[in-house]
Amino acid sequence: MNGAKIVAREHKGKSRLFFADEYVALDIETTGLSPVYCEIIEIGAVRVRNGEVTEQFEALIRPEEPISGFITNLTGITNEELERNGRQPDIVLSEFFDFIGAALLVGQNVNFDINFLYDNIYKHLAKPLTNDFADTLRLSSNIFPDLSDHKLGTLKKAFGIAEDVAHRGLSDCIDAMRCYEYMRNYSMERGLLAAEENGYSLNKKKLKAMLSGTGV
Numbered sequence: 754m755n756g757a758k759i760v761a762r763e764h765k766g767k768s769r770l771f772f773a774d775e776y777v778a779l780d781i782e783t784t785g786l787s788p789v790y791c792e793i794i795e796i797g798a799v800r801v802r803n804g805e806v807t808e809q810f811e812a813l814i815r816p817e818e819p820i821s822g823f824i825t826n827l828t829g830i831t832n833e834e835l836e837r838n839g840r841q842p843d844i845v846l847s848e849f850f851d852f853i854g855a856a857l858l859v860g861q862n863v864n865f866d867i868n869f870l871y872d873n874i875y876k877h878l879a880k881p882l883t884n885d886f887a888d889t890l891r892l893s894s895n896i897f898p899d900l901s902d903h904k905l906g907t908l909k910k911a912f913g914i915a916e917d918v919a920h921r922g923l924s925d926c927i928d929a930m931r932c933y934e935y936m937r938n939y940s941m942e943r944g945l946l947a948a949e950e951n952g953y954s955l956n957k958k959k960l961k962a963m964l965s966g967t968g969v
Contacts, residue, residue: 762871764881768864770895771887772937773857773952775802780925781866782828784820788872792816793842794830796849797923800856804934810852811923815839843877850874850882857952858886861905861929889932895960896936896945908932 779798785791793814800808816839819832849870860866863886871882893903900911905928908914912935914928937953940946945960946953 762868762881764883765867765871766858766883766885768891769857769885769887770892770955770957771857771885771949771952772933772940772946772955773859773887775800775951776857776859776887776933777801777853778859778926778930778933779853779863779866780860780923780929781869782830783869784816784818784824788869791869792818793869793873794820794824794835794839795828796845797926798849798852799923799926799930800852801859801930801934806927806930808852809923810849812845812848813839814842814845842873846870846874846877850878850880853884856884858884859929859933860886860889860926861908861932862890863888863929887933889929889936892936892955893932895955895957896940898964905929905932912936 777798777800779796781793781797782795783791783793794816795813796810798810799806800810813830813835815835820830820835825831858867867882867886874880874882889905889908890903893900893908897903897911900907905925909916909928909932912932914931914935937946940955940960941953943963945956945963947956
């Protein structure tokens, strides 16, 4: 670990209503809710190209302090597992940083993950995380405003996505990927997307017209 201080995320990427042709879907587990005082204990990520997973990343990080029973119950991760399989944060974060490259980052409520990753990558590697990101929660809030809520479980049910039996560390990011792809296809079929370099942006004018019943 180096002594770099946490900065105010001045180089943080933008939240985008965008469907990329290639992206990385991710999910992290942490020891709490604060990026300043809590630690990342697991990272799961998949690289997706044209709707298909091409690579995956999964790693446990050994925290400075033992995790609580609450976190174990919430995540399924135990102190014994972290002691046995967890690695130092600088090593895991360096590998993850190389894995994502410049890709758009996708996830459910992904701003939470981005803040943790930004602070920890800067703390341990002295590098900013500058990747733009797309939040499946924000996308669904725009495209499907009438849903009761926009939690991952609600989206999976609404989109007809079956429960995944994937390994714990990757299941949430794979589910987020499937929701992202569903919303891309739904929006494409209804003419709600505008082509840009490396993907499609959501056309909010056409979306508003569709939701108001005045057509697109």
